[in-house]
Amino acid sequence: xxxxxxxxxxxxxxxxxxxxxxxxxxxxxxxxxxxxxxxxxxxxxxxxxxxxxxxxxxxxxxxxxxxxxxxxxxxxxxxxxxxxxxxxxxxxxxxxxxxxxxxxxxxxxxxxxxxxxxxxxxxxxxxxxxxxxxxxxxxxxxxxxxxxxxxxxxxxxxxxxxxxxxxxxxxxxxxxxxxxxxxxxxxxxxxxxxxxxxxxxxxxxxxxxxxxxxxxxxxxxxxxxxxxxxxxxxxxxxxxxxxxxxxxxxxxx
Amino acid sequence: xxxxxxxxxxxxxxxxxxxxxxxxxxxxxxxxxxxxxxxxxxxxxxxxxxxxxxxxxxxxxxxxxxxxxxxxxxxxxxxxxxxxxxxxxxxxxxxxxxxxxxxxxxxxxxxxxxxxxxxxxxxxxxxxxxxxxxxxxxxx
Numbered sequence: 355x356x357x358x359x360x361x362x363x364x365x366x367x368x369x370x371x372x373x374x375x376x377x378x379x380x381x382x383x384x385x386x387x388x389x390x391x392x393x394x395x396x397x398x399x400x401x402x403x404x405x406x407x408x409x410x411x412x413x414x415x416x417x418x419x420x421x422x423x424x425x426x427x428x429x430x431x432x433x434x435x436x437x438x439x440x441x442x443x444x445x446x447x448x449x450x451x452x453x454x455x456x457x458x459x460x461x462x463x464x465x466x467x468x469x470x471x472x473x474x475x476x477x478x479x480x481x482x483x484x485x486x487x488x489x490x491x492x493x494x495x496x497x498x499x500x501x502x503x504x505x506x507x508x509x510x511x512x513x514x515x516x517x518x519x520x521x522x523x524x525x526x527x528x529x530x531x532x533x534x535x536x537x538x539x540x541x542x543x544x545x546x547x548x549x550x551x552x553x554x555x556x557x558x559x560x561x562x563x564x565x566x567x568x569x570x571x572x573x574x575x576x577x578x579x580x581x582x583x584x585x586x587x588x589x590x591x592x593x594x595x596x597x598x599x600x601x602x603x604x605x606x607x
Numbered sequence: 608x609x610x611x612x613x614x615x616x617x618x619x620x621x622x623x624x625x626x627x628x629x630x631x632x633x634x635x636x637x638x639x640x641x642x643x644x645x646x647x648x649x650x651x652x653x654x655x656x657x658x659x660x661x662x663x664x665x666x667x668x669x670x671x672x673x674x675x676x677x678x679x680x681x682x683x684x685x686x687x688x689x690x691x692x693x694x695x696x697x698x699x700x701x702x703x704x705x706x707x708x709x710x711x712x713x714x715x716x717x718x719x720x721x722x723x724x725x726x727x728x729x730x731x732x733x734x735x736x737x738x739x740x741x742x743x744x745x746x747x
Contacts, residue, residue: 398622401625404716404718405629408718
């Protein structure tokens with residue numbers, strides 16, 4: 355035993371452990387509270403913006419419309435940050451509570467792709483699905499959150515003219531979902547930090563790509579809750595692939 | 608035909624005004640309350656056609672008001688739409704268990720809220736009509 359530890363009694367260690375646990379709980383409660391408190395002023399911001407810019411609003415000058423669209427974009431960013439924090443707090447405090455059912459990952463992936471298609475189109479990225487039926491025991495809402503997060507990252511870090519491909523395949527005992535992009539890639543030394551909370555790659559920060567650094571840690575928690583695993587393969591300047599593997603299930607299960 | 612009265616309760620003045628503005632535009636007479644006790648009193652005296660209640664309010668919260676409305680024969684069938692800043696499943700579940708008909712998560716689009724209000728009023732209106740379909744069914 356190292357000398358520094360020799361003088362610490364078992365009771366002291368237990369007390370310290372307890373204290374750290376309480377601090378952790380407090381932090382989660384704080385995040386949840388702050389997120390809720392942020393939602394109220396955001397309600398006024400987005401609500402009154404809608405009244406100002408909606409179909410029955412007074413005509414606006416070009417400059418007013420431009421300024422309001424900046425306010426609106428910022429409010430959207432703030433809202434997505436609040437949602438991520440709240441989701442993270444939920445994941446950290448109670449864990450991911452699953453509402454399990456048998457579902458086809460291919461169908462789910464296609465739904466998520468359809469929702470992301472307008473973003474891909476507006477950014478000139480070809481978003482394609484290559485799927486075959488793949489049944490898993492899972493929670494539809496959490497798994498959709500997972501796919502949405504992976505898709506949103508892939509689209510965020512890929513430039514115009516690039517591709518994002520989603521593959522869902524079924525093997526003997528497992529099903530796999532892969533999201534590949536032809537984006538900026540992730541440096542090898544940063545790949546194992548990717549799933550830590552608030553971690554952002556140097557490239558992401560330098561290029562001022564918006565994000566909270568929470569998405570992949572939320573993805574990791576969802577994957578863990580489904581007894582799955584996630585891995586990443588990436589080459590700087592040529593692209594990244596995120597591969598999630600889950601145990602497969604019988605359709606009749 | 609008189610304009611339907613909609614009761615709106617929220618302890619945030621700006622949100623109260625926002626909902627009032629939008630619903631007035633849709634042709635409702637909007638009554639406002641800043642706490643649950645006032646909301647409950649207004650629901651009993653002003654015969655609103657629908658109540659929009661914030662979940663987190665002083666005195667009585669939105670869930671308590673909903674339960675009190677359901678427990679009183681005079682207001683038991685009043686449609687209730689909850690506004691909630693808590694988006695987790697269990698919060699929504701608690702709201703529906705208390706007897707709310709629908710809920711909207713903050714921040715919401717005023718437009719979408721107005722649509723929910725109008726659809727709840729339509730459902731309530733249809734439920735209040737004697738169903739012609741049922742009357743034609745012959746007894747065995």
